Amino acid sequence: MGAWQGRRALIISAAPCENLDHVKKIIEKYPDIVIICADGGTKYAQNLNVKPDVIVADFDSSDKEIECGELIKLTPEKDDTDTQHAAKLAIERGCKEIILVCATGGRIDHMLSNLLLCEQIDELGGRLFVVDEQNIVMIHNGGQMQFARQGLKKYISLIPLDQTLKGVTMRGVKYPLKNAILTRKKIISVSNEAICDTISIEILSGKALLIFSDDKT
Numbered sequence: 540m541g542a543w544q545g546r547r548a549l550i551i552s553a554a555p556c557e558n559l560d561h562v563k564k565i566i567e568k569y570p571d572i573v574i575i576c577a578d579g580g581t582k583y584a585q586n587l588n589v590k591p592d593v594i595v596a597d598f599d600s601s602d603k604e605i606e607c608g609e610l611i612k613l614t615p616e617k618d619d620t621d622t623q624h625a626a627k628l629a630i631e632r633g634c635k636e637i638i639l640v641c642a643t644g645g646r647i648d649h650m651l652s653n654l655l656l657c658e659q660i661d662e663l664g665g666r667l668f669v670v671d672e673q674n675i676v677m678i679h680n681g682g683q684m685q686f687a688r689q690g691l692k693k694y695i696s697l698i699p700l701d702q703t704l705k706g707v708t709m710r711g712v713k714y715p716l717k718n719a720i721l722t723r724k725k726i727i728s729v730s731n732e733a734i735c736d737t738i739s740i741e742i743l744s745g746k747a748l749l750i751f752s753d754d755k756t
Contacts, residue, residue, distance in 0.1 A: 541633020547572045548629035548637045551591075552622045552653065553579025555644035559587055561672050562640045573634060577621040581605050583641055595625040620649070626656055630665045637667045643674070654748060658700060661746075672755075679749040683741040688733040692751040697721070697728035697740065699747050706743025711735035721747075 549565060549572045556562075566572060566589060576584050578596040590606055597613040613624060622642060629637050637660060642653040653669055657678040660667040669676040675692065678700075688711070695712060697704075704721040713732040721728055740749065 541631065543573050543629065544633030546634055548575055548634040549573065550575045550577055550622060550625045550629065550637060550639045550642075551580035551583050552577045552639060552642040552649075553582075554641050554646070554649060554653075556583065556641040556671070558672050559583060559641075561670060563587060565638055565640070565670070572638075573629065573632075575625045575629060576607070577625045580641055593625075593628070595621050595628060597621060620652060622649075622653055623656060623659070626660055626667065627663070630660060630663045635665050637665060639667060639669045640671065642669055643671045655700075657748060658746060673753050675751045677749050679740060679742055679747045681742050681744065681746065683739060684749070685737055685739050686733075688736050688738060691733055691738075692753045693732060694750075694752040695731040695733065695738070695740075696750040696752065697731075697747045698726065698750065699723045699745065701745040701747075704742055704745035704747055706741065708741040709739070711738035718743075721745075 547569050551574065562583065574589055574591045576591040576594045578598065581594060584591050585605060592608045593611060594607045595611045595613065613621060626637055639653060643650050654676055657667045657669065657676065661678045661680050666677065679697065699721050702723055707716050707719040707721050709716040709731065711733060713734050
């Protein structure tokens, strides 16, 4: 059994993030959450006045160490990013749900690798949520998922990870789908909106990124 069995993990990455209010709310909502900083994410931990349980870093985007429960030093010459290493560490130690923040601004290559990490963590038996001020991103790995309208963000988008999604049905939304086929070449499932108290999204075959978004105010 892992040391963090049954606990959530919060990974603070190093992408540009001007407003940390959404991160603060996550920490307040889950006081027992495991906090992992991926390299330059340490600056955000300092701004939030929290002590990370673990820092995973090769120190290519942070210039100093801060107080933490455990420091894992990586070499800059490696196959995965600090964020990917932190996510796999959380899974190995027993966390099944991971929230990744400060991971979508700045470099597009890092942003895309962080979003696609949802699929990798799913294959390892966990669930990753990429969260920023405007968006919540997760994987839909097939079957039916239901959500309560209350508390949802305004827009709902389904972005295929596989070349083709089969049997896509969306109920309780402004633009419903029934047993549709979606492809990456022609995406017709962006910017939907909930119109019922409960929405349902079903995929019979294939995986997709499910994104809940708001416009920036």
